Amino acid sequence: MEQKTKISVKDLNLFYGENHALKNVSMDMKENAITAFIGPSGCGKSTFLKTLNRMNDLVDNVKITGQVLLDQEDIYGAEVDTTTLRKKVGMVFQQPNPFPMSIYDNIAYGPRVHGIKDRHKLDEIVEESLRGAAIFDEVKDRLKKSALSLSGGQQQRICIARALAVHPDVLLMDEPTSALDPISTLKIEDLMEELKKTYTVVIVTHNMQQAVRVSDDTAFFLLGEMIEYGNTKDLFAYPQDKRTEDYITGRFG
Amino acid sequence: MRLKYEAQLEGLNQELVNMGSMIEKSIEYAVDALVNQDAELAAKTMKNDSRINREQKKIESTCFHLLLQQQPVAGDLRFISAAHKMVTDMERIGDQAADICEITLTIAKQPYMIDLKFLKKMAAETIQMLIKSIESYILQDRKKAEEVIGNDDVVDELFEREKSELIHQIQINPKCSEQAADMLMVAKYFERIGDHAVNIAEWVLFALDDHKTE
Numbered sequence: 001m002e003q004k005t006k007i008s009v010k011d012l013n014l015f016y017g018e019n020h021a022l023k024n025v026s027m028d029m030k031e032n033a034i035t036a037f038i039g040p041s042g043c044g045k046s047t048f049l050k051t052l053n054r055m056n057d058l059v060d061n062v063k064i065t066g067q068v069l070l071d072q073e074d075i076y077g078a079e080v081d082t083t084t085l086r087k088k089v090g091m092v093f094q095q096p097n098p099f100p101m102s103i104y105d106n107i108a109y110g111p112r113v114h115g116i117k118d119r120h121k122l123d124e125i126v127e128e129s130l131r132g133a134a135i136f137d138e139v140k141d142r143l144k145k146s147a148l149s150l151s152g153g154q155q156q157r158i159c160i161a162r163a164l165a166v167h168p169d170v171l172l173m174d175e176p177t178s179a180l181d182p183i184s185t186l187k188i189e190d191l192m193e194e195l196k197k198t199y200t201v202v203i204v205t206h207n208m209q210q211a212v213r214v215s216d217d218t219a220f221f222l223l224g225e226m227i228e229y230g231n232t233k234d235l236f237a238y239p240q241d242k243r244t245e246d247y248i249t250g251r252f253g
Numbered sequence: 254m255r256l257k258y259e260a261q262l263e264g265l266n267q268e269l270v271n272m273g274s275m276i277e278k279s280i281e282y283a284v285d286a287l288v289n290q291d292a293e294l295a296a297k298t299m300k301n302d303s304r305i306n307r308e309q310k311k312i313e314s315t316c317f318h319l320l321l322q323q324q325p326v327a328g329d330l331r332f333i334s335a336a337h338k339m340v341t342d343m344e345r346i347g348d349q350a351a352d353i354c355e356i357t358l359t360i361a362k363q364p365y366m367i368d369l370k371f372l373k374k375m376a377a378e379t380i381q382m383l384i385k386s387i388e389s390y391i392l393q394d395r396k397k398a399e400e401v402i403g404n405d406d407v408v409d410e411l412f413e414r415e416k417s418e419l420i421h422q423i424q425i426n427p428k429c430s431e432q433a434a435d436m437l438m439v440a441k442y443f444e445r446i447g448d449h450a451v452n453i454a455e456w457v458l459f460a461l462d463d464h465k466t467e
Contacts, residue, residue: 209324236326238464245327250255 006031006170006200007052012066014047014056021047023224025066029217034192034201036211036232039221040247045204048221049172052202053089054082070170087114090163094175096155098147098162103130103139106147106158110166125165132198133161134191153184160191164199171195173203177210189214208248212236220244258323262332265315269336272308272343273387279305279350280383280446284376286354287439288369290361295354305347312340328460335460339390342449342456346383349442349449356435366429367422367436371415375443378408382450390457398461401454408447415440 007029014022022044029035037045047056054075056062067074075085087110098106107126116122126143130136135157139150147158156176163171173192177185192214195201205211211218212232219229220243228235228244239245246252279298286295316337319325325333382401389397419433419440 208326212326234465237330238462239327240463248326249329250258252254 003030003033005029006071007202008067008069008072009051010067010069012048012051012064012068014044014051015063016059017061021224022051025226027219027226027229029200029202031200032196032198033216034196034203034214036215036218037202037204037221038206038208038211038218038247040252042223043221044224045219045221046174048226049174049202049204050091052170052172053086053091054080055086055091057082087166088168089170089172090166090168091172091174092156092159092163092176094178096152096159096179098150098155098158100146100148102144103147103150103158104143107161107165110162114166129161129165130158132164132195133157134187134194135161151184153180153187156180156184156188157191160188160195168199170200170202173201175204175206178206185210208236220247222247255323261315261319261323262329265312265319265333265336268308268312268315269339270387270391272305272312272340273390275301275305275308276343276346276350277380277383277387279347280376280380283350283353283357284373284380286361287357287376288373290357290365292358292361295357295361299351299354299358302347302351305344309340309344313337316340328463331462332460335456339453339456342452346446346449349446353439353442356439360432360435363432366426366432367419369436371411371418372436372440372443375408375411375415375440378404378411379443379446379450382408382447383453386450386453386457389454390460393457393461395458395461398454398457402451402458405447405451408444412440412444 005028009025009027009029012022012025013020025048037049039045050056051064051068052070052075056064064076068076070085070089074080075089099109101109104126107129108122111122111125116125127136127140130139135154138154139145139158147155150158156179160171160176177188180188189210192201192203196216203211203215215232217230218232218235220227220235220239220241222243228239228241230240235244236248239248279301282294282298285291286298316333319333323329382404385397385404386401388394389401416437419437423430423433
């Protein structure tokens with residue numbers, strides 16, 4: 001069965017001043033799938049990830065041309081509200097960054113900002129989000145405790161829960177497990193498998209085994225260009241471009 | 254980069270080439286021993302089979318460790334997977350050569366009552382197929398591998414002709430029936446060697462294929 005496209009990128013170019021950081025990138029990302037971006041340092045994969053919820057708007061001197069269509073609407077359209085966009089397209093970063101607040105307040109923060117005041121409603125959202133991030137049972141008896149008292153892996157799941165609390169469609173994850181121990185990494189990979197049933201997940205990863213383990217589709221970037229994109233198992237077993245093969249087999253870094 | 258890995262892959266390649274050479278020699282000696290009724294050569298070749306078996310275990314271990322340590326992908330993964338499978342077919346070819354020698358030990362005691370012409374043709378064809386299949390691996394030659402696969406029909410046909418010839422011989426000269434029965438088994442072993450050479454060629458194609466084939 002053909003899967004629906006959630007995000008469609010057309011001829012995207014990004015410039016940091018004079019630096020042409022992303023060159024004519026076009027690709028379609030499937031709904032309820034995990035798409036991975038791989039490539040050597042500096043290839044543009046994190047920059048590209050951030051174009052998907054306009055995080056690059058916050059950087060000085062950035063120019064973007066082309067289109068990023070979310071459910072067929074260009075997120076760079078003049079009428080688009082970036083706050084609403086970033087609610088719909090949430091993001092998790094490499095270093096877990098919970099707010100210096102209680103676990104409860106971390107999760108309730110987003111909904112409160114969006115106007116939800118009812119205590120019962122907030123309780124519901126907090127529980128639902130923590131369950132969605134597979135951490136409710138671990139923290140349910142200490143929701144008032146500071147999120148900073150948790151381990152790295154737990155903090156990262158709090159950050160995921162925080163993103164889920166505002167009911168996004170898409171979850172962007174920039175090297176979400178790079179700073180975590182192997183067991184936390186595997187827990188979060190299991191979580192991604194669950195999350196894709198409800199959300200569309202896009203991850204940047206340096207860990208190629210992770211890309212093979214978790215993703216449905218993979219895109220390989222090099223020097224700002226997308227070199228190859230396709231079904232993950234096919235790309236890793238039968239790469240079509242020599243540059244892809246050389247990278248994934250470790251012949252160059 | 255990955256110098257240790259490159260060295261390991263080259264090591265595996267060399268081990269496969271060596272094993273290929275060992276089984277080629279085994280078959281050639283088995284055929285010589287059979288044609289010349291050389292029991293001593295037959296016995297020596299049979300004894301050598303244990304070396305081939307040890308080589309198979311060694312290569313399987315190399316493949317296993319490469320998968321464990323290096324998590325290969327793409328062409329490397331296909332090559333290592335193919336090597337792991339090819340080595341089983343190579344070891345079976347070694348077994349077949351030893352089986353031919355075992356029969357030679359029995360039938361070498363009496364002069365041959367039956368013409369070996371089809372058997373010699375089968376021997377020549379299967380040796381050629383084996384040499385070509387190993388060359389296709391060494392040279393990464395897709396065309397050679399495909400030729401080996403195409404050749405299987407030739408060997409199968411020779412087997413059928415040998416079988417008919419042996420049945421005919423038994424009918425006209427019942428005294429040769431025991432020898433004929435042994436010759437039929439030898440012919441079957443050659444036919445199996447041909448099948449294993451085809452398997453090797455198919456694994457070479459798998460390793461060389463740069464796209465999925467259903």
